[in-house]
Amino acid sequence: MKSIAVLGSTGSIGRQTLDIVLAHREDFQVIALAAGKNNMALLCQQVIRFNPELVSVPDEDAAKQLRDLLAEISPAARPGKSRSLPEIVFEGPGLEAVASHPGADTIVSGVVGFLGVRPTAAAIRAGKTIALANKETLVAAGCAIMPMARQYGATIIPVDSEHSAIHQSLCGWRNTDIKEILLTGSGGPFRTWSKEQIAAATVDDALKHPNWSMGPKITIDSATLMNKGLEVIEARWLFGVSAKNIRVIIHPQSILHSAVEFADGSVVGQMGVPDMHLPIHYALHWPERHASREVPLLDLVKVGALTFEEPDPERFPCLPLAQSAAESDDTVPCVLNAANEVAVNAVLRRQIRFAEIADYIQRVLDLHQTVSKPSLDDILEADRWARQAANELLGALAK
Numbered sequence: 503m504k505s506i507a508v509l510g511s512t513g514s515i516g517r518q519t520l521d522i523v524l525a526h527r528e529d530f531q532v533i534a535l536a537a538g539k540n541n542m543a544l545l546c547q548q549v550i551r552f553n554p555e556l557v558s559v560p561d562e563d564a565a566k567q568l569r570d571l572l573a574e575i576s577p578a579a580r581p582g583k584s585r586s587l588p589e590i591v592f593e594g595p596g597l598e599a600v601a602s603h604p605g606a607d608t609i610v611s612g613v614v615g616f617l618g619v620r621p622t623a624a625a626i627r628a629g630k631t632i633a634l635a636n637k638e639t640l641v642a643a644g645c646a647i648m649p650m651a652r653q654y655g656a657t658i659i660p661v662d663s664e665h666s667a668i669h670q671s672l673c674g675w676r677n678t679d680i681k682e683i684l685l686t687g688s689g690g691p692f693r694t695w696s697k698e699q700i701a702a703a704t705v706d707d708a709l710k711h712p713n714w715s716m717g718p719k720i721t722i723d724s725a726t727l728m729n730k731g732l733e734v735i736e737a738r739w740l741f742g743v744s745a746k747n748i749r750v751i752i753h754p755q756s757i758l759h760s761a762v763e764f765a766d767g768s769v770v771g772q773m774g775v776p777d778m779h780l781p782i783h784y785a786l787h788w789p790e791r792h793a794s795r796e797v798p799l800l801d802l803v804k805v806g807a808l809t810f811e812e813p814d815p816e817r818f819p820c821l822p823l824a825q826s827a828a829e830s831d832d833t834v835p836c837v838l839n840a841a842n843e844v845a846v847n848a849v850l851r852r853q854i855r856f857a858e859i860a861d862y863i864q865r866v867l868d869l870h871q872t873v874s875k876p877s878l879d880d881i882l883e884a885d886r887w888a889r890q891a892a893n894e895l896l897g898a899l900a901k
């Protein structure tokens with residue numbers, strides 16, 4: 503029986519993780535949960551259902567709301583052990599306490615954005631196995647996080663479907679056997695749109711992903727192809743290859759989740775239906791394979807044709823921006839990530855247009871004085887600086 507702690511339990515990755523726990527009660531129990539404060543009723547239901555020892559919320563007000571919600575449900579209506587309520591902690595240290603809970607075997611890092619860096623670092627210091635969905639941790643801080651994982655003997659199993667596919671393709675082989683990583687992506691909702699159409703795209707157009715149902719930030723990143731660029735940086739750190747050896751390929755059907763071309767010319771990939779339950783199931787069960795009750799099976803005959811295209815850097819300028827940042831061992835990827843997070847939030851709040859994202863990020867990058875071979879503290883400072891610069895730019899644009 504593995505004990506699981508989930509960071510971001512009310513989000514898309516968190517909810518699907520808990521589906522798997524429910525479908526495999528004999529294999530998993532939930533020991534700790536962390537969430538934001540946008541879905542308190544759902545968090546309350548999760549506490550009642552999974553009976554964790556520890557729950558983290560962002561602030562005191564959210565902790566009070568959760569306590570009140572739990573108190574409304576009479577103990578008699580709570581199943582089994584959930585009659586005794588969990589310890590509730592809040593703010594940053596709460597998230598880190600969940601990530602390093604002494605009883606947890608696997609930590610699912612499913613929060614979104616740079617917020618994932620500190621708790622993932624805490625899980626690493628505690629030597630945990632981390633099922634990592636939060637790609638921004640490696641994008642912004644890969645150069646500090648990967649050596650830490652080696653130092654503390656922590657294991658990182660990727661949850662991103664592409665990186666899960668690469669992890670599976672690499673089983674038994676060394677990264678020195680790799681000629682090229684073939685990182686696939688659907689191309690997002692604007693794959694067939696002209697530059698002029700993309701220039702007029704609205705946030706609602708960008709939120710209509712053709713194949714995947716995900717949280718709002720990654721859905722916008724998929725529409726700009728920034729998501730693919732962030733994944734190049736993530737793959738670089740996870741698999742220890744140069745960004746030059748990671749090729750992005752557009753594959754609209756999202757069936758081949760990624761592949762590795764080896765030195766002898768063999769290409770080994772992983773296929774499956776486009777459903778995040780599959781890579782989460784793999785990461786939770788790793789290093790074993792268990793039958794899946796929650797993922798529909800792939801019928802290749804029904805799929806018919808698989809097609810592949812080159813990405814278009816002209817229509818999707820965020821991709822080359824991130825690919826060029828992926829080459830560096832400095833604070834540029836961290837600043838790119840922070841500027842992108844601020845820009846995506848501004849798009850979601852309808853403060854800037856979708857088509858302005860790349861230009862906005864470039865302007866923040868132009869202001870940045872890079873720090874090479876940064877420590878985790880340098881990265882935290884670069885992130886703070888970049889958010890301030892990005893928000894000042896946003897303020898100037900609004901005038």
Ligand SMILES: NC(=O)c1ccc[n+]([C@@H]2O[C@H](COP(=O)([O-])OP(=O)(O)OC[C@H]3O[C@@H](n4cnc5c(N)ncnc54)[C@H](OP(=O)(O)O)[C@@H]3O)[C@@H](O)[C@H]2O)c1
Nearest residue numbers: 510512513514515537538539540541613635636637716717
């Ligand atoms: N969704 C996918 O299919 C998918 C696929 C591949 C990779 N990923 C990666 O996985 C990560 C999560 O994505 P997502 O789509 O699941 O995001 P999401 O649906 O927006 O969920 C984010 C989660 O983080 C929680 N959160 C927000 N602020 C918090 C705080 N201060 N403390 C603790 N928790 C907080 C949210 O709580 P609230 O409910 O209160 O907002 C929610 O539970 C991202 O890095 C993304 O790139 C996602």
